[in-house]
Amino acid sequence: SLPACAVLDAAEVAKPFRDELKLKVSSMIEKPLLVGFLGNDDPAARKYAKWTAKSCAEVGIRFELREVPRVELEDRIIDANADSSVHGIMVYYPCFGPSIDQYLQNVVAKEKDVEGLNFQFRYNMYHNIRFLDKEEKLKSTLPCTPLAVVKVLEHVAVYNPKLPFGNRLHGKHICVINRSEVVGRPLAAMLANDGAKVWSVDVDNVLIFSRGVGLKHRNHKVSESTQKLDEILPLCDVVISGVPSPSYKISTASLKEGVVAINFSSAENFEASVVERASFYIGSVGKVTVAMLERNLVRSVEYQLEQ
Ligand code: NAD
Incomplete structure (x- = not known):
């Protein structure tokens, strides 16, 4: 088989x-x-x-x-x-x-x-403003690594093309382990703006990025969470990790069956056994x-x- x-x-x-x-x-x-x-x-x-x-x-x-x-x-x-x-x-x-x-x-x-690091681009990204002009011809630039992760998720059809553009992650549960200003935080915001419920995990705490029930908000809101990683992981359709430490490993046993697992850290954050549980696994996104x-x-x- x-x-x-x-x-x-x-x-x-x-x-x-x-x-x-x-x-x-x-x-x-x-x-x-x-x-x-x-x-x-x-x-x-x-x-x-x-x-x-x-x-x-x-x-x-x-x-x-x-x-x-x-x-x-x-x-x-x-x-x-x-x-x-x-x-x-x-x-x-x-x-x-x-x-x-x-x-x-x-x-x-x-x-x-x-690189999309200018203040206006960042502000637009966090506020789900996709264009620079009223005519919607000039797209606001997005940061490259978060955008690369979005492209991986489109590639494996986690983004549902049957849903309207901008809502294509509706219903998806995603965990992003890393909240740096260059990758993890903008990534959590972009995925939530596209409709996902995102648990943004860093070394100190967990935040939830979401547009709320029925995507009632036009851009994501952030709330504090008291959930622990081992409670969050079994809920998630996608787990994205960027912890820059070779000793950090996500336990395969806590992942949801069929998860999409994405590692963008230079270190490998998933155990070798991740392939026994995941439907898709990608170990680096640098080329994207x-x-x-x-x-x-x-x-x-x-x-x-x-x-
Ligand atoms: P950073 O040091 O700024 O951020 C690390 C993040 O990981 C922080 O949010 C921190 O809180 C979190 N973290 C650390 N230990 C943790 C733990 N035990 N549990 C949960 N969270 C923890 O680093 P960065 O610039 O975001 O880069 C992270 C990694 O991603 C590096 O290995 C870097 O090389 C790689 N990276 C790859 C690409 C790419 O492939 N395109 C781009 C940028 C960074």
Whole structure:
């Protein structure tokens, strides 16, 4: 008999997006230029930059890594904002720490912010505002890793295409273990805005993100929960984990039969036996993240051309 669990490869999820991007970029006379600023000596950032360069080259996007002392980052970002040959800007964080890094995220011009970290994009995302304009032509940019997880869930049809757009997770129970500002919290908000009930778990507490009974709210509300992880997991159709610790393991025994299990941490958060319980399992989403970064870039070029 066939194995009950499909182990997914992020490359398979990314492929249709990359194919579409290749086609679009091939018709552009000036190939889009993405500039990545590296202001720290984090080996993980360097590795991610290498992958980004390789993936961009395959799609036809130009990628330039600019290594700068972190104290010069602000000026160099401002230069890139003003340089019309630069179409997208990304910065490898952390550089200074949360508050200065957040300031730098807002120094990047909105039109070139392919990571979706600008205040307006974040505000729109939390408030379920999907467009920048009244005509609903210009989409508000979403952060790449949360968006990559959404694409994985669309790929395995957890998003129900028979439901209206924006409500396609109605009735789904999802647990997100990680509440960082770059991934876990925006992800919980996006999934809840799409109709799911989301338990957002971090090391200190549990919050519930939900649009309420009958999706009565137009964007998610947050409430405190006293439930423990081992009570939450058996309820969840999807479990998404991003705990950056190799010793952290989610017990397979507490997962719901047929769960969709997604690990985005660099460490493996699920036990090897997860495949005995899950219907789909994916061990990393990095390749989908890069595809979303490229998609945000190409979209911003299209928007810049239209103006
Ligand atoms: P972070 O350190 O900012 O956040 C870690 C989160 O995990 C926090 O919310 C923390 O409370 C939670 N956590 C830690 N221990 C926990 C525990 N025992 N129980 C419940 N929650 C716990 O990290 P981050 O930037 O969100 O990155 C997390 C991981 O995801 C890293 O391994 C990183 O490399 C990876 N990552 C992957 C991608 C990608 O694949 N595209 C993108 C970003 C980050």
